[in-house]
Amino acid sequence: MFSRIKEDINSVFDRDPAARNSFEVLLNYPGLHAVWFHRISHKLWKANWKLLARFFSTFSRWLTGIEIHPGATIGRRFFIDHGMGVVIGGTAEIGDDVTLYQGVTLGGTSWKAGKRHPTLEDNVVIGAGAQVLGPITIGKGGKVGSNSVVVKDVPANATAVGIPGKIVPDKKVREENDKREQVAQKYGFDAYAVSADSPDPVAKAIGRLIDHVHLMDSRVTDLCKEINNLGGDVCSKDLPELRVGEFVEDEIAAAKRRESKVASFDPEI
Template sequence: MFSRLRADIRCILERDPAARSAWEVITVYPGFHAVVLHRWAHACWTHGFKWPARFIAHVARGLTGIEIHPAAKIGERVFFDHAMGVVVGETAEIGDGCTIYQGVTLGGTSLYKGTKRHPTLGKNVVVSAGAKVLGGFLVGDGAKIGSNAVVIKPVPAGATAVGIPARIIPSKAGESADVAAPQKFSAYGITQDDDPLSQAMRGLIDNAAGQEHQIALLWQAIEKLSSQPGTQGLRALRRSARRELRGGEADAADRQVERVLAPCCSGRVHRPPGTPLRECPPAFGLLLDFAAGSTRCPVHEGTP
């Protein structure tokens, strides 16, 4: 018993730089008081003294602001830091070396009695302020739960869960053992890894910038090409297209182009006759296919 108390005091001195002495921890740390009182309540519960167990838990809640069901299982060296408003449900299990901050809920999503409704935390898990871990699943050893995260699915060992609902940031290769080690303790579960959503957003932005650059280069090339009337390559493309679209098909294609170009020629886009094709954006792409060799809108000036 006393060895467990010494381990609990030592873990608080290691993780809280504000703790100055063992005497201070014993007398004025509500997280320490909550763990000690819970052990008494849990002993009563396991020996069949349900009401005394609930009464001790009720007193502990009033003294510390931490509500722990007497049936919950808590390991050694567990530290409730600034833990006002923490709720630990009946079937919850907290492994050795865990740290839980204020406003955390280890809750359930089921109303069925006799089932595993609350989460199990592995060893050296850090649950940051305001986080909600809901459901009867496992949070692996050395995992971190970010502040205000809502976790509704298992978290692998060494991973970090952030956001609402929580997204999983996998641990780096070979890092799990280090994360679980006491010397690697991270206050409030702070990690240097990027949020996967921010990584994806940065990738999309970089990709869009690259596409804009490529489009600008293509536009310059097309503009240069369209400004050269009588270009043999464009005329050859026109002849090839006419050969492929024989007879009525070619005429139908021309009529389709005219329908597509109707907004350009109905007064909604004012453009004097003879305006170069590159200044007629609605028609630009289609005209390169169907009016190759021309630098003017075929609806206004006709095709060659």
């Protein structure tokens, strides 16, 4: 038991630069106190002393502001930083070296019996205020951004952010988005709406169109170079710049003209 407590205290120094010494950590980290109370209540729960187990968990909540159901399964070196407002449901499963920050909820989405709460694999980090709901799995090394609401599985080493939580694009997708942004600016589009991971179907269609236009533009450029190398003289003039704003200004002017005509219309004539 004392070796586990020492292990828990040492793990704090790896994840909290504010920790100064072991004695301070022992006395002033409610996240550790909640975990230690949970180990007692969990053993009582497994031994079918459920009322006494709930008593210990309730006392722990009163003392630390952290609510951990005695049925939850928690691995080694689990660290709750700050801790106030953390809620962990009864069928939650937490691996080794997991870190939670204040205000996190590992909750359920139904009242049906059985597995209702999340599974966090090893080395997961859940940011402050995040809600991880349902019998989902956050893969090994996964992260959830602060104040996010995650209701779907998160792959290993991925990061989910937002409401509802979405996976942050990997390097390949970011490179594709950067490429689209450059092409979109060339043709006068607002690039924020044409990213590869946009949930808007219209934005996705525009993105595909931009990809197609860019591909055709590249092929025409290559074709012009080859013809010029053979002695031809094509593509010597630059294409006129396309400005979407000009079309918008024309549309606004046309709308004002229509409003003016409507305003001047006399139905008694």
